Amino acid sequence: DTAVSQTPKYLVTQMGNDKSIKCEQNLGHDTMYWYKQDSKKFLKIMFSYNNKELIINETVPNRFSPKSPDKAHLNLHINSLELGDSAVYFCASSRIGTEPTYGYTFGSGTRLTVV
Amino acid sequence: AQRVTQPEKLLSVFKGAPVELKCNYSYSGSPELFWYVQYSRQRLQLLLRHISRESIKGFTADLNKGETSFHLKKPFAQEEDSAMYYCALRDRGALNFGKGTSLLVTP
Numbered sequence: 595d596t597a598v599s600q601t602p603k604y605l606v607t608q609m610g611n612d613k614s615i616k617c618e619q620n621l622g623h624d625t626m627y628w629y630k631q632d633s634k635k636f637l638k639i640m641f642s643y644n645n646k647e648l649i650i651n652e653t654v655p656n657r658f659s660p661k662s663p664d665k666a667h668l669n670l671h672i673n674s675l676e677l678g679d680s681a682v683y684f685c686a687s688s689r690i691g692t693e694p695t696y697g698y699t700f701g702s703g704t705r706l707t708v709v
Numbered sequence: 710a711q712r713v714t715q716p717e718k719l720l721s722v723f724k725g726a727p728v729e730l731k732c733n734y735s736y737s738g739s740p741e742l743f744w745y746v747q748y749s750r751q752r753l754q755l756l757l758r759h760i761s762r763e764s765i766k767g768f769t770a771d772l773n774k775g776e777t778s779f780h781l782k783k784p785f786a787q788e789e790d791s792a793m794y795y796c797a798l799r800d801r802g803a804l805n806f807g808k809g810t811s812l813l814v815t816p
Contacts (some may be wrong), residue, residue, distance in 0.1 A: 614777050618792065625802055627804075628752075628801055629804075634808075635793055635808075636806075636808055637753075637795060637806040637809070638806070639803040639805065641803065642801075642802060642803050644802070649801065650801060650802070650803050684752070684753065686753075686804075688767070688802065698743075698755065698804070700752045700753040700754075701752060702751070702752045703752060
């Protein structure tokens with residue numbers, strides 16, 4: 595199946611731990627993103643990478659570090675997890691710079707719960 | 710600053726009634742606007758984009774540059790339309806989302 599896939603789907607962990615969420619896309623897109631959806635359902639961009647290069651880095655604590663080993667993967671590593679990090683994290687990918695410019699696909703989300 | 714405003718947090722309508730979910734934006738330039746839908750605990754799905762002017766699941770949205778609006782409309786709501794709806798503006802490739810409107814269609 596062509597898709598954006600995230601693992602794990604659910605993650606429950608204790609405060610202070612370090613965890614990673616993985617994302618892979620096989621759509622041939624050149625840009626990948628991480629979005630955070632908080633408990634109020636607000637969605638906000640965290641990072642975007644284009645061809646392994648960081649393009650957008652919104653106001654996110656530096657405990658969050660994205661890593662893109664290649665343009666099909668964008669992983670999110672979180673150090674020293676805090677209760678406020680509990681949220682659903684969505685990975686997405688798109689193609690830019692071509693017409694039609696659209697091809698924006700979301701993963702199914704990773705529900706992170708910090709206890 | 711680029712911004713998307715969805716003034717209604719929750720909208721409840723009866724099945725068969727018309728529905729309009731409001732979206733206003735501020736953007737310096739030509740905006741690229743979208744509507745996304747998220748059914749309970751599922752991924753975000755693209756519903757509409759203003760460029761294509763298409764109609765999906767009976768929903769339409771017209772970009773009004775004078776009023777800086779991109780309201781989502783459907784003439785007859787169905788129960789299966791109950792979901793969270795997000796208006797989004799594309800900026801530097803990423804999507805800048807409104808806070809979302811939860812639509813509840815009751816029988």
